[in-house]
Amino acid sequence: MWVFKLLSSVIVLVICCQLTFKVSAADEFSYIGAVAEYHPVLTGDNGTEIANENAKNFITMMAKAAEHNADIIVFPENGLTVGFTYSKENRTMYPSFSTFLPDDNAHVPCKNSETVVIEALQSLSCAAQNYSMYVVINLMEMKKCNASETESHGCPSDGLFFYNTNVVLDRNGTIISRYRKFNLFAEPGVDVTSTADVASFTTDFDVTFGHFICFDILFKEPALTLVKDYNITDIVYPTHWFSEMPYLTTLQVQASWSYANDVNFLASSFNNPSSGSGGSGIYAGKDGHLITYWPEYSSNALLVATVPKLINGERNVSLVSSTSALYYAFNDSEISTLVGLEVIPQRLFAQENLTLFTTSELDFVNGTTEISKEVCNREFCCSFHVNSNFANESVTETSKYYKYRIAVFNGIRLYPGIGTGGIQVCSIISCTDATLESCGTRFAVTDDVVAATVFHSIVISGNFSTDADMAQMPSSLTTDILPLNPSDFSYSAVDYENSTDRSIVYNLTSSTSNLLTFAIFGRNFSGDWKEEIVIEEPTESPTTGASAGVHVPYSSIAVAITFLVAMWQ
CATH class of the missing domain: 3.60.110.10 (Carbon-nitrogen hydrolase)
Structure with a gap:
C-alpha cells in the first residue's frame, strides 16, 4: 500500500511539474x-x-x-x-x-x-x-x-x-x-x-x-x-x-x-x-x-x-x-560521450567528382573586374555575370587564397556507395589552386588564408525544366561552412507561357569575401537509382578538366561502400 501511495505522490508531483511548463497555443503565431x-x-x-x-x-x-x-x-x-x-x-x-x-x-x-x-x-x-x-x-x-x-x-x-x-x-x-x-x-x-x-x-x-x-x-x-x-x-x-x-x-x-x-x-x-x-x-x-x-x-x-x-x-x-x-x-559532466575522444582539428569532407563538368577559370585582374560568360554542358547552358574586386597587392607567391571557376553540369552522377542521381548545376565554385582537382576542397582551418577576392555581385541564370521529375534550389557556402542568409541574395523562378521551361535567376546582392560556392543546384529524378551509368562526351567541350565518355558499373563503387560504412562505426 505504501508503495502505491508513494507512486501516486510521484505521479501528482509530475503532473504539477507539467503544469508549470508554458506550451504554445493553437491561436498563437509561433511555437518553440x-x-x-x-x-x-x-x-x-x-x-x-x-x-x-x-x-x-x-x-x-x-x-x-x-x-x-x-x-x-x-x-x-x-x-x-x-x-x-x-x-x-x-x-x-x-x-x-x-x-x-x-x-x-x-x-x-x-x-x-x-x-x-x-x-x-x-x-x-x-x-x-x-x-x-x-x-x-x-x-x-x-x-x-x-x-x-x-x-x-x-x-x-x-x-x-x-x-x-x-x-x-x-x-x-x-x-x-x-x-x-x-x-x-x-x-x-x-x-x-x-x-x-x-x-x-x-x-x-x-x-x-x-x-x-x-x-x-x-x-x-x-x-x-x-x-x-x-x-x-x-x-x-x-x-x-x-x-x-x-x-x-x-x-x-x-x-x-x-x-x-x-x-x-x-x-x-x-x-x-x-x-x-x-x-x-x-x-x-x-x-x-x-x-x-x-x-x-x-x-x-x-x-x-x-x-x-x-x-x-x-x-x-x-x-x-x-x-x-x-x-x-553541454559539458562532459552533463553528457560524457566526448570524454577520451581523439580531437579532430578539422572536419573531413568528401569531394564531388568534377571531371565531367564544363568549367572555366575566372581570371581576375587587379582591381575591379566585370566578367560575363555563357557556359554549356550537354546542351544545358548557364549565363554568368560577375562583378568583383581582386586585391593583387595582398597576395604573394606563397600566399594561400581561393581561386574560382565556373562549373556547369547536366547528367548523372554517382552517390558514393549508393547508386546514381540526375543533376543540373550552374555554379561558381572555389579552388585552392589553379587545378580542377583542387576545386571542392578547402584550406586547413589553421592556414593563414588571404581574402583576396571580394564579390560585389553575381548573377547566374539558366533555363530549367518544369517537369515533375525536376527540382531546383539556390545553394551557397562560405568559408565558415555556412550557407548565405536569404538577406544576402535574391532567387526567382519564372515559368514561360506555353512551355515546359522556367527561367531561374540567382543573384548575390551583398558583397562577400568568403565565398566557396554559389550555385543553382537542380535534381533530375529520372536519372536516379540506375544500376550503371553511361555518360557520353559532352556536346560542348569542357574548357578544362574534362574527360572523354565514361562507363561506370555499379560494382565499381564497392570500395566507397566499405569506406563509408567503416567511417560510420
Missing part, C-alpha cells in the same frame, strides 16, 4: 522548436545498454529544452540505437540494437508492462510526459514478416524486417507517427518499404509536421510529396549526413531545401567530425535561418528557436529577434 546536435555512444556489444545511455542523454537535453518551453524537440538519425556493423549477409547483431513497435498510433510506452518497445523508448515516453513536449526520435525498428508481406515482396531469411525509422511522441508520451526511411545511404541489410511512407502528425499548437530522414532530402519521394501534394509547411528532419563539397555540405543542403520549398525546417544532426558528420539548424524558409550550428569538433549541443508559423502563406517575422534563438553546449 528545439534540435539536438549529438555525438552518441558508439561502441559496445550490448545494444540495450547503448540505447539506455543515449536515452539518458536525450532526457538531459529535453530537460534543458524544457527550461525554454520547447514545444517540440528533434533528435538525430542513428542517435539512439547505434553501434552495430551494417551487413547485408550477416544481420545477427541487428535484433539487439533494434526495437519492435506497436502497430497502432495510440500506444503509450511509459510505465506500460505490456509494451513491446525497448526500455530506452519507454524512458523517453515518460520524459515526453514529464516535460510536456513532442519528441522526434530515430531508431532501428524490427518487424516480423507476415504472410502478406512474404507473398508481396519476399521475407528475409531471418524472418524479420529492419527499418531506419522515425518515431514521434506527443506530450503524453503517446506514439503518434512513424516513418521508415525510403532512400537509404550505405545501410546494407536495412529494409525499405515497397512504396515511400508519407508521414505527418498534427500538434496541439495547430501545426502539422511532415518528417523524413537524411538522404531522403535529395529525392522526390517522400520529401517533395509532403510539400507539394499535402501542403505541409513544417518539417522535422533527423540526419546523419556525410558532407561533400562543393554542393552537399550539411547546412548548405538544409538551408537550400527549406528556402526552395519555403517551409519551416527543424534539422537535428549526428555529430562525428571524423566522418564529416554534423551541423544542425532551424530555418524559416524564405524568411531566413533562425539558428544554425556547425562545429569543426565533436560536440553535444541544443538549439532552440521561436518559429513563426506559416499562416496563409505568410510568417509574422517580427516574432524573430536576437533573443528568440539560443544555443547551449
Whole structure:
C-alpha cells in the first residue's frame, strides 16, 4: 500500500511539474522548436545498454529544452540505437540494437508492462510526459514478416524486417507517427518499404509536421510529396549526413531545401567530425535561418528557436529577434560521450567528382573586374555575370587564397556507395589552386588564408525544366561552412507561357569575401537509382578538366561502400 501511495505522490508531483511548463497555443503565431546536435555512444556489444545511455542523454537535453518551453524537440538519425556493423549477409547483431513497435498510433510506452518497445523508448515516453513536449526520435525498428508481406515482396531469411525509422511522441508520451526511411545511404541489410511512407502528425499548437530522414532530402519521394501534394509547411528532419563539397555540405543542403520549398525546417544532426558528420539548424524558409550550428569538433549541443508559423502563406517575422534563438553546449559532466575522444582539428569532407563538368577559370585582374560568360554542358547552358574586386597587392607567391571557376553540369552522377542521381548545376565554385582537382576542397582551418577576392555581385541564370521529375534550389557556402542568409541574395523562378521551361535567376546582392560556392543546384529524378551509368562526351567541350565518355558499373563503387560504412562505426 505504501508503495502505491508513494507512486501516486510521484505521479501528482509530475503532473504539477507539467503544469508549470508554458506550451504554445493553437491561436498563437509561433511555437518553440528545439534540435539536438549529438555525438552518441558508439561502441559496445550490448545494444540495450547503448540505447539506455543515449536515452539518458536525450532526457538531459529535453530537460534543458524544457527550461525554454520547447514545444517540440528533434533528435538525430542513428542517435539512439547505434553501434552495430551494417551487413547485408550477416544481420545477427541487428535484433539487439533494434526495437519492435506497436502497430497502432495510440500506444503509450511509459510505465506500460505490456509494451513491446525497448526500455530506452519507454524512458523517453515518460520524459515526453514529464516535460510536456513532442519528441522526434530515430531508431532501428524490427518487424516480423507476415504472410502478406512474404507473398508481396519476399521475407528475409531471418524472418524479420529492419527499418531506419522515425518515431514521434506527443506530450503524453503517446506514439503518434512513424516513418521508415525510403532512400537509404550505405545501410546494407536495412529494409525499405515497397512504396515511400508519407508521414505527418498534427500538434496541439495547430501545426502539422511532415518528417523524413537524411538522404531522403535529395529525392522526390517522400520529401517533395509532403510539400507539394499535402501542403505541409513544417518539417522535422533527423540526419546523419556525410558532407561533400562543393554542393552537399550539411547546412548548405538544409538551408537550400527549406528556402526552395519555403517551409519551416527543424534539422537535428549526428555529430562525428571524423566522418564529416554534423551541423544542425532551424530555418524559416524564405524568411531566413533562425539558428544554425556547425562545429569543426565533436560536440553535444541544443538549439532552440521561436518559429513563426506559416499562416496563409505568410510568417509574422517580427516574432524573430536576437533573443528568440539560443544555443547551449553541454559539458562532459552533463553528457560524457566526448570524454577520451581523439580531437579532430578539422572536419573531413568528401569531394564531388568534377571531371565531367564544363568549367572555366575566372581570371581576375587587379582591381575591379566585370566578367560575363555563357557556359554549356550537354546542351544545358548557364549565363554568368560577375562583378568583383581582386586585391593583387595582398597576395604573394606563397600566399594561400581561393581561386574560382565556373562549373556547369547536366547528367548523372554517382552517390558514393549508393547508386546514381540526375543533376543540373550552374555554379561558381572555389579552388585552392589553379587545378580542377583542387576545386571542392578547402584550406586547413589553421592556414593563414588571404581574402583576396571580394564579390560585389553575381548573377547566374539558366533555363530549367518544369517537369515533375525536376527540382531546383539556390545553394551557397562560405568559408565558415555556412550557407548565405536569404538577406544576402535574391532567387526567382519564372515559368514561360506555353512551355515546359522556367527561367531561374540567382543573384548575390551583398558583397562577400568568403565565398566557396554559389550555385543553382537542380535534381533530375529520372536519372536516379540506375544500376550503371553511361555518360557520353559532352556536346560542348569542357574548357578544362574534362574527360572523354565514361562507363561506370555499379560494382565499381564497392570500395566507397566499405569506406563509408567503416567511417560510420
